[in-house]
Amino acid sequence: MKKTIALVLLLIAMPALAHPGHDGSPLQDGLLHPLTGLDHLLMLIGTGMLAALSRRNLVLPAFTLTLMFCGALMGHFLGDLIGVQSMIFGSLLVISAALLMPQRQSLPAMTMPLFALFHGWAHGAEASPDAFWSFSLGFMLVSGVLLLAGFVAGELLAQHPRLQKAVGGGVLTSSAMLILG
Secondary structure: OHHHHHHHHHHHOOOOOOOOOOOOOHHHHHHHHHHOOHHHHHHHHHHHHHHHHOOOOOHHHHHHHHHHHHHHHHHHHHOOOOOHHHHHHHHHHHHHHHHHOHHHOHHHHHHHHHHHHHHHHHHHHHOOHHHHHHHHHHHHHHHHHHHHHHHHHHHHHOOOHHHHHHHHHHHHHHHHHHHHO
16 A cells, blocks of 8 residues: 555656756856755765665765766756656655665665666756756766765664664655655
8 A cells, every 4th residue: 555655646746846046157056956956965865875774885876976977968968858756756765765674775775876867867957058067067076975975874874773764764754745745
């Protein structure tokens, strides 16, 4: 029943509205972009945490960042993609589930680069065509910092299993608020 409800919510979800307009330079807008969307913050920090908790080291965040940039290129050159927001919300549910079930984190952790492709696609499709490269530089830099921050947080959470579950519940609650939002 819970899986059915989650699937229905994903299918009817409205866009996250996670990216209010910015008024700075393209680089400045790119630097701010991942910080102004709760969906991207949760995905990036959560992926970093999963990398640490599943002992994937920094390979997982690096691969996540790489596929995010590939997605941005696709969004830039191909435009919007139907279902991007559903995949973004799906990534948040996967992170939540992985944090809530510590014994099963490896497989969800390995799916995060695929989800990052869709996060990047959203960035690339939203970027102004003439400012894409500067904008992308900014959002990739901040995304890398958020992945590293999540990795450090994951190293700390590995020592505190109860806190890890509380963080998973917080991510799940935040995700639900975005989906219903």
